[in-house]
Every structure is written in C-alpha cells, then in structure tokens.
Amino acid sequence: MIRNLSRAVRRAYRHTVDLSHPARSPLGSAVENCVVYHRGGRRPGDRSPREAIRETRGAGRDGFVWIGLHEPTEDEFADLAELFGLHPLAVEDAVHAHQRPKVERYGDTLFAVFKTVRYVEHEQLTATSEVVDTGEVMVFVGHDFVITIRHGRHGSLGPLREALEALPEQLRKGPSAVLHAIADQVVDDYLDVTDAVQGDIEAVETAVFAERTARGDAGQVYQLKRELLELKRAVIPLHRPLQILVEDPPPAVSPEIRPYFRDVADHLARVTEQLTAFDALLDSILQAHVAQVTVAQNEDMRKITAWAAVVAVPTMVCGLYGMNFDHMPELHWTYGYPVVLGVVATLCLVIHRGFRRNGWL
Template identity: 50%
Template sequence: MIVHCAAYHDGRRIEAPEDLAGALAAARAAGPDGFVWIGLFEPTAEELDRVGQEFALHPLAVEDAVSAHQRPKVEAYKGSLFVALKTLGYHPGGHVVTVGEVMVFLGPDFVMTVRHGEDSPLGGLRAALEQDPEQLRYGPSSVLHSVCDTIVDGYMDVAAGLQTDLDELEADIFSPSRVDRDTAGRIYGYKRQVMSVRRATGPLLEPMLALERGARFVRPEAAPYLRDVADHVARVNDQVDGMDRLLSDILNANLAQVSVQQNNDMRKISAWAALAAVPTMIAGIYGMNFEHMPELHQIWGYPAVLVLMTVVCLVLHRVFKRHDWL
C-alpha cells in the first residue's frame, strides 16, 4: 500500500494533491528541481502495476519489487534506476538477525521506496530530510543516498550487537565453571546469523561503488556521499569476516576442549578399571579351587591376600594420581 506521497521543490515540501498523478504534476509545475517521493509498504502486484504505469517503470523491475527476495543490486532501465537493498534487524534477547528489503526506483523527477519486512530503519527518514532542505534540494539523489546510508548504519548496529554477543560466547566457552553442553549448537546458531548479515552486506559493495562512479539519474554531487556509504559497507564486511573467523576459532577450540575432556574421561575410566582388575584377578586365581594351593591351608593366607590386594591397589592409585589419571 502507499504509505506516503509528497511533492518537493528546492528542498522543501510543497502543496500537492495526494494522488500520484496530481503530486507528480505539481512537482513538474514547480520547476526543474521539483520531484515527488512515494513510499510503499509491501504493495500487491496490482498496486505496484498501477504505480509502474504512472511512472513508466520497467516491468522486470516492478516484478522484482513485488516478489522481493532480491540480491542487492543496481539496474539501469530506460526511464529509471532500480536499486535493491536488504535491511537487517538484531534482537539480542533471541540472538536472531531479521532480514527485510527496500527497493528504490529513481527517476529524473521522482523517487519511490518499496519496503518489505517489519524491521525497516526508514520510519523517520522523511521527517529528518524535510528538516534539512539543504540536503533535500539535490532531489531524488539525496533521498537515495539517505536511504542507503540509513540502511548501512543499521548494518553497523547489527554487527556491533553480534560482536558483543560473540565476546560473551567466547568468555562463556572458556569459563571453567560453564555447564552448557550444547556449545556447538550455539556456535552454529551464531554462524547462521553471521551468514544472514553476509548475504546482505557482501553483495552490496559493488552496487554502491557503481553508484559512486556515476549512474543514470544520480547527480554528481552525490558521489562523495555514496563513496562514504561504500566505505561503511566495506568496514561492515571486514567485521563480518572477522566474526566468522572468530566463530570458526571458537568452534575449533570447543572441539579441542571436548576431545581433551573425552581423553581425560577415558583415562579415569581406564584407571578405575585397572584398580578393579587387580582384586578381581587375585580373587579369580583363588576361585579356581585347585587342591594343591598350600597357602589356603595357612592361617595367614586369607589376611595376606587381602593385604596384597590393598597394597597393589594403593600403589596403582598413587601412580595414577601422580600422572593426573585420577
């Protein structure tokens, strides 16, 4: 559905009808710097088709905007520029990264944003830009830059939240008092969240560089600002790579800990089995009931065997203790 539709001239909002055709006509009548800004949230195919016909949008771009689930990209068509971006949200309590999408259609006298997903950072963007006419006077290019900048700033917030949780995970795993047995599951859960961030940020760097180098309907004055956004994307990509390596190191360390613990457990089991084997062996010998076993007929025979069992077990116990087997 259409969330907002407004016309602007020289960086300021002007009076215009609320319908698309009327707003566009008012923007064009205001002068060469006039443009209309339309915001849509999860429109149906019929709604977007009507808007596409009004602004002569390419059918393939309209189809991408309806279906969503697009890879971040920039595509130039005859009458418009199409930019697809992914939005991210992070909920530390549930350790879940949520993904949405924003598509931007840019033309000579219009800009249209199509949002999918609840975690959109664009809620207050229009009001913020209307408070800054100096920036908004660059027209659709200023809106495109602000949308990209706001979304990438959201990436940085998500990366910071993930990094904090990963630091806590690392400290917890190497804590001597930890009781969590599903450590590998937690690590793989975080790797899935990092992968979600990578899918959004990794493919975005090249489109942002393409916009910075110059694209149709993007004013040259916007190039330095888009370059700054591309730098932020590169920084986030570096953070994501670092978090992925950290998770791999944590997983390897955890597997090593598990292996060491299993070895310790096996040594303890083996040591106790050896201690139990000595009296079992001696008792087995005297349980064979041979007639010619002289010590069976001695008064000291029984206590001597008990003392022998005790001494051998104590010696083995001390040896195992010295070698940290017990």
C-alpha cells in the same frame, strides 16, 4: 551535513517505538506516504500519486515527489508503474521480495535494491535463537520522483524522511539525495547490527573458555554462524552496486551526490571486514570447542582405564583362588586370608597412587 543527517536518523530510530507501520494509508492500500517537495521544502496536504506528479511537473524542475509503499501487490503497483513509466522487469523485482542488492538502469530511471537488517533482542542465545532479521527496500529514482517499496516488518523510512526534511539544502539536490540517505541508513544499520552480534560472539567465547563450563554449547556457535551468513548475504552483494554509484553512476544520480557514496562504501568495507573477522573467530571458537570435548573425553577414558587397572588386581587374585585347587598356600593357615587381602589392598593403593601422581586420577 551528511554526517549530521546520519546521526539525526539514528537518534530518530532510537526514539521510535514501532517502526513497522502495519497500518495502511488512506492514499491507497499499500501507499504509506505521498509527498511533494519543492526547493527543499515539503508542500502541505494529502494528494494522490497522480496529483502529486502533476503538481511537481507543473512547478518546473525544482521539486520531486516521494512515494513510499509497503509490500504492494502487482495490482496495487500497476497504476504507479504505468504513471511513471517503470520497466516491467524492475516492477516485477519490486513487487516480489528476496532480491539481491543491486543497481540497474532502465532508460532515465534508476532501480536500486537494498537489504535491510535488524538485530533481534534476546535474553540468552540458544541453538534456535533468531539474531538477525532481514528485509528489503527497493528504490526507483527519476529526475522528478522517488518511489520506495519496503518489504518486511522493519526498516521504516519515516524517521529518515523527517531527518531529511530538517535539511532542506540536502533535499534541494533532488531524488538522488534520498537514494544516498537510504543507502547511508542501510549501511549504518549494518554497523549497529554487527556491533550487537559482536556481543553475542563474546558471550559464546566466554562460555566456551570458562573453566566451569568448558564444554560450552556447539549449538550456539552453529546458530551464530547461520545468522552471520544471513547478515553476509545482505552486506557482501552490496559492494558492486555501491561501486557503480561511485565510479560510473547513472545520469539519475546528481553530480553533487556522487562523492558522498564513497563514504557509504567505506562504511560498507568496514562492515565486511568485521564480518570476515567474526567468521574466522567463530571457526576458531568451534575448533576450540571440539578440541575441549576431545580432551575431556580423553580424560574420561584415562580415568576409566586407571580404575580398570586398580580393579584388575583383586579380580586377578580372586580369579586364582576361585580355581579350587587342593593345595593352596593359605588354605590351612590361620592368617592366610587376611594376608592375601592385605596384599591386594596394598597393590591397589600403590597403583592408585601411581595413577594420581601421573594425573590420570
């Protein structure tokens, strides 16, 4: 079932034109969705967060409310924080982006931060191309609520919500099922981005080792390393939070959901291995590029040296005859100058042939 969910989410993403959702919901300036789920089903109708949690708690412990927000301000989030009793430290982290991936427990509430990534399409990689765009998704999980806060222009949870609603048995497992689905989607996006980055690395590798463009472009390699570092900052710190969810999960995580985080951790380990390999490969490509540039410079120096040796012969002979001695062998000989010119030309040809035979020219 979890595998089907991941595939459904990816299909939904491929068929979604705009995932940024810049428009604001009438539910609030930052609220994108406020939905009540009861026994795995979505209850129809629009409602405010206060009405939603009142309805959820009035229906017993068989449901929860899922509130989605996009880049709320402190004032916009203050009422929700008070309504659900969220810890001030977690609220501060949720409002201000640029947090590291983490999982923290505040009483009965779990607070998780995930870094989202998106591959930026480009026709050709340059020294200034943006390859990886990052954002963040913060998740508050309680026994009867889920609050998601999204930062950035990508990483919409709309397709994920629709995929989950198509699996009511999964939604019946409560808010922690949403937490797992978000973590699974984030890590699956890591896999997709790393596969796309691999294409850029292969293109750079081909350019560096191609015979006609042996010198390549070091700027492309450096840019890829910078973008790869951005991706690693999103991926590597997530290991510890997933380890907590697998080995020592907070009470907010349902026992039915805990085993599924192992699958997410396995996918994350695969991404980490790929990134490590990419980093090593880019280092090798950069070293190969530097070696090629050095070899090319050595070849240029050998050619310059060889031509300098060839030109040194007529320079030396002309220098000798420029001393204006009174007694020179051919000054009064009719064929003197032609013979000297012939000797100079012969010596130059012999030296040139020797250099060509040794590969200097």
